[in-house]
Amino acid sequence: MGAVISFLVIAIVVLLILSSCIRIVPQAQALVVERLGAYLETWSVGVHFKVPFIDRVAKRVILKEQVVDFAPQPVITKDNVTMKIDTVVFFQITDPKLFAYGVENPIMAIENLTATTLRNIIGDLELDQTLTSRETINTKMRAALDVATDPWGIKVNRVELKNIIPPAAIQDAMEKQMKAERERRESILRAEGEKKSTILVAEGKKESAILEAEAEKEAAILRAEAQKEKMIREAEGEAEAILKVQKAEADGLRFIKEAGADNAVLQLKSLEAFAKAADGKATKIIIPSEIQGIAGLVKGLTEVGTDVQKAE
Numbered sequence: 001m002g003a004v005i006s007f008l009v010i011a012i013v014v015l016l017i018l019s020s021c022i023r024i025v026p027q028a029q030a031l032v033v034e035r036l037g038a039y040l041e042t043w044s045v046g047v048h049f050k051v052p053f054i055d056r057v058a059k060r061v062i063l064k065e066q067v068v069d070f071a072p073q074p075v076i077t078k079d080n081v082t083m084k085i086d087t088v089v090f091f092q093i094t095d096p097k098l099f100a101y102g103v104e105n106p107i108m109a110i111e112n113l114t115a116t117t118l119r120n121i122i123g124d125l126e127l128d129q130t131l132t133s134r135e136t137i138n139t140k141m142r143a144a145l146d147v148a149t150d151p152w153g154i155k156v157n158r159v160e161l162k163n164i165i166p167p168a169a170i171q172d173a174m175e176k177q178m179k180a181e182r183e184r185r186e187s188i189l190r191a192e193g194e195k196k197s198t199i200l201v202a203e204g205k206k207e208s209a210i211l212e213a214e215a216e217k218e219a220a221i222l223r224a225e226a227q228k229e230k231m232i233r234e235a236e237g238e239a240e241a242i243l244k245v246q247k248a249e250a251d252g253l254r255f256i257k258e259a260g261a262d263n264a265v266l267q268l269k270s271l272e273a274f275a276k277a278a279d280g281k282a283t284k285i286i287i288p289s290e291i292q293g294i295a296g297l298v299k300g301l302t303e304v305g306t307d308v309q310k311a312e
Contacts, residue, residue, distance in 0.1 A: 023048045023057065030096040032059040042096050061096040065157060068107060072165060073115045075122040077130055084165040085122070087114055089145070090158040098153030106152055110145070114159070117144045127166065134161050 024047050025031055031043040035055050072084035093099045103109045121140050141159040149156055
């Protein structure tokens with residue numbers, strides 16, 4: 001019975017030892033393995049076996065990109081303004097062996113390196129340049145940190161300035177400056193609006209005056225056309241009336257002639273027609289000599305007839 005128990009205990013111990021010798025490395029990780037205290041190899045993704053009691057996993061390394069947010073660091077600008085800047089560093093481990101043996105505390109090393117690099121860069125810039133040159137500062141810091149951390153198996157992908165905190169007096173002055181700038185822009189916008197409004201009103205008055213002038217012009221033209229049409233119609237009416245009168249007189253003379261009247265009577269009728277045409281008007285009528293002679297003859301015959309009546 002004791003032998004069976006001993007066998008079971010030994011079997012369990014052997015199984016535990018064998019299971020501890022099997023290692024499965026997950027994705028985006030790497031294991032740094034040592035043999036008798038010396039670096040042996042780096043295990044990547046997959047199943048690996050180690051020699052019990054001789055080999056050991058010295059360090060587990062994360063290969064994914066990592067983010068470290070460092071506390072605000074006091075820096076001094078070129079014009080002697082002290083401010084605080086906190087940074088965010090995005091890095092990735094590219095060589096697990098160098099990362100395991102290159103530096104004792106890689107994160108603290110990156111933080112201190114970031115602080116010194118930031119002080120060097122900000123020391124060459126004035127306050128206004130610091131506030132407006134974030135992209136330039138980020139690029140310079142990334143390049144400097146990438147070179148410095150390369151011996152540690154670390155690649156710095158990005159460095160971002162998270163916050164730039166100037167002194168309280170500088171913040172108050174900046175707020176006043178921003179307020180004055182906003183008021184200035186507001187005044188400019190208001191002046192431009194009033195200018196545009198005045199221009200629009202003037203253009204509206206101009207167009208109104210032009211339209212009124214054009215309307216008056218068209219009305220005057222229409223009145224002149226109406227007066228002209230009226231005068232033409234009146235003249236045509238008078239001419240038509242004269243023609244009708246003359247036609248009536250001509251028809252009367254023709255009727256007398258057809259009735260057998262001699263030339264003397266026709267000429268007398270013509271004279272009466274001239275007299276009627278000139279009745280009530282300052283018209284000068286030139287009577288032919290033949291009609292004048294006939295008129296004298298008619299007068300003479302009338303006087304002779306009167307004398308004969310008296311003698312009887």
